[in-house]
Amino acid sequence: MRFFASLSLAVLALASYTTAAQTATAPKPQHAAPQVIAPTPPMGWNSWNFFNRSVDDKKVRAAADQIVATGMKDAGYIYVNIDDTWEGERDARGVLHSNEKFPDMKALADYVHSKGLKIGIYSGPGSKTCAGFAASLDHEVQDAELYAHWGIDYLKYDLCSFRQDVMAKQAPNDKAEQMRLMIDAYDKMGRALMSTGRPIVYSLCQYGWDAPWEWAPGIGGNLWRTTGDVQANWGSIYDIINQQAGLAKYAGPGHWNDPDMLEVGNGKLSPAENRSHFSMWAMLAAPLLAGNDLPNMTPEVKAILTNRDVIAIDQDKLGREGTRAYADGEVEVWTRHLSGGAMAVAVLNVGADRWSSHPFHLSLAKLGLHGPQKGKDLWTGQDVTLTENQPIELASHDILLVRIAAPR
Numbered sequence: 001m002r003f004f005a006s007l008s009l010a011v012l013a014l015a016s017y018t019t020a021a022q023t024a025t026a027p028k029p030q031h032a033a034p035q036v037i038a039p040t041p042p043m044g045w046n047s048w049n050f051f052n053r054s055v056d057d058k059k060v061r062a063a064a065d066q067i068v069a070t071g072m073k074d075a076g077y078i079y080v081n082i083d084d085t086w087e088g089e090r091d092a093r094g095v096l097h098s099n100e101k102f103p104d105m106k107a108l109a110d111y112v113h114s115k116g117l118k119i120g121i122y123s124g125p126g127s128k129t130c131a132g133f134a135a136s137l138d139h140e141v142q143d144a145e146l147y148a149h150w151g152i153d154y155l156k157y158d159l160c161s162f163r164q165d166v167m168a169k170q171a172p173n174d175k176a177e178q179m180r181l182m183i184d185a186y187d188k189m190g191r192a193l194m195s196t197g198r199p200i201v202y203s204l205c206q207y208g209w210d211a212p213w214e215w216a217p218g219i220g221g222n223l224w225r226t227t228g229d230v231q232a233n234w235g236s237i238y239d240i241i242n243q244q245a246g247l248a249k250y251a252g253p254g255h256w257n258d259p260d261m262l263e264v265g266n267g268k269l270s271p272a273e274n275r276s277h278f279s280m281w282a283m284l285a286a287p288l289l290a291g292n293d294l295p296n297m298t299p300e301v302k303a304i305l306t307n308r309d310v311i312a313i314d315q316d317k318l319g320r321e322g323t324r325a326y327a328d329g330e331v332e333v334w335t336r337h338l339s340g341g342a343m344a345v346a347v348l349n350v351g352a353d354r355w356s357s358h359p360f361h362l363s364l365a366k367l368g369l370h371g372p373q374k375g376k377d378l379w380t381g382q383d384v385t386l387t388e389n390q391p392i393e394l395a396s397h398d399i400l401l402v403r404i405a406a407p408r
C-alpha cells in the first residue's frame with residue numbers, strides 16, 4: 001500500500017512532464033481565458049463544526065449522499081471538505097498516509113466525484129495540525145502532489161503549530177519577522193499547489209493575523225479567515241459579523257474574506273438566528289460551507305440552507321461584498337450592490353432580549369435611495385415596498401432581507 005502510493009506519485013510526476021511536453025508543441029487554443037478558481041464564494045460542507053474529531057470516511061460519504069438527496073447540490077453546494085483528524089503517519093519516503101478512519105482517500109475522492117461533487121482536505125504549515133496530527137512543514141511539495149494524486153479540489157491550510165515550530169523559534173522577539181515567516185509559509189504551499197497543475201481552491205486559515213486580505217490574493221489565496229473560530233451561538237456569530245466592517249473592498253471574484261464556516265442547524269441557534277446568520281454570510285459574499293449534520297437536518301434548517309434567493313445574493317457574479325450602511329440603536333442596516341444594478345438590503349436586530357416594541361424606522365435616504373422601493377422579501381417570498389421612515393418590527397436576532405431589482 002505504502003509502496004503503491006509512492007510509486008503512483010512517481011508515475012504521476014512523469015505523466016505531468018509528458019503533458020507539459022505535449023502542450024508545448026500543441027497549437028494554442030483560441031480565446032483561452034485563464035481559469036479563475038472560486039469566481040464566486042465556494043459552497044459546500046465541512047466536517048469540523050458538527051463532527052469535530054469524530055469525522056470518518058463513512059460520515060463524509062453520508063454527507064456527500066445527503067448533499068445530493070436534499071437538493072443542496074442543485075442549490076450550489078459542491079465542496080465536501082474533510083477538516084482536521086484524517087492524517088496518519090509519514091512513511092520512510094515522507095509520503096503522508098491517512099489514518100484508520102480514512103482507509104482509502106483516493107477511493108473516497110472518487111466516490112465524492114462520482115456524485116458530481118468536489119472534495120477538500122485540511123493541513124497546515126507547521127509540523128502539527130491544531131488537533132495534533134501530522135501537518136506539512138518541510139513536506140509542502142510532497143503533500144500538494146499527494147492531494148493532486150488523490151484528486152483533491154480544495155485545501156484549508158491552518159497556521160496552528162507553525163507559530164511555535166517556526167515563528168516563535170526563529171524570531172522570538174521580532175513580530176514583523178514572524179509575520180514574514182508566516183506569509184512565506186503560505187506562499188510556499190500556494191506555489192506547491194499551483195505546480196501540481198490541478199485547480200485546487202486555496203483556503204488560508206490563520207485567524208486574520210497580519211491582515212491576510214492585503215497579501216493572501218497575491219500568493220494565490222482564494223479565501224482567508226478574517227477572525228478566530230466561529231461557534232454555534234449568537235454572541236460568536238455577531239462578533240464575527242461586527243469584525244467584517246471595513247473588509248469589503250478586499251473581496252472579489254477569486255479572492256474572498258472568510259468569516260468562517262456556517263453553524264446553521266448547530267447548537268441552540270433559534271430559527272431567527274439561523275436565518276440571520278445565513279443572510280449575513282450571503283451579504284458578506286462569504287463562502288457557504290454548511291457545518292451541520294446533514295443526514296439529521298430538520299426541514300426548517302434545510303429550507304434555510306437551500307433558499308435560492310439568499311444563495312443568489314451570496315453568489316452574485318459581481319462579487320461585491322456588502323457593507324454596514326448604518327446602525328440605529330440595536331438595529332443595523334447592511335446593503336450589497338448586485339449585478340444588473342440590483343441591491344440587497346438587510347435590516348438586522350442584533351439586540352439581545354428585545355422584541356422591538358419601539359419599531360425601528362428605516363431611512364432609505366441613508367442608503368442613497370429616494371422614494372418607495374419595490375422589492376422581494378427573501379424569507380417570505382412576498383413582494384414588498386420599502387418606504388422612507390417605514391416602521392419595521394423585528395424579533396431579537398431576526399432579519400429582514402430584501403432584494404430590490406431596480407433601486408432608485
Ligand code: GLA
Pocket residue numbers: 048083084129130131158205228229
Ligand atoms: C482551527 C480552525 C478550525 C478547525 C480546527 C481543526 O481551530 O480554525 O476551523 O479547522 O482548527 O483542528
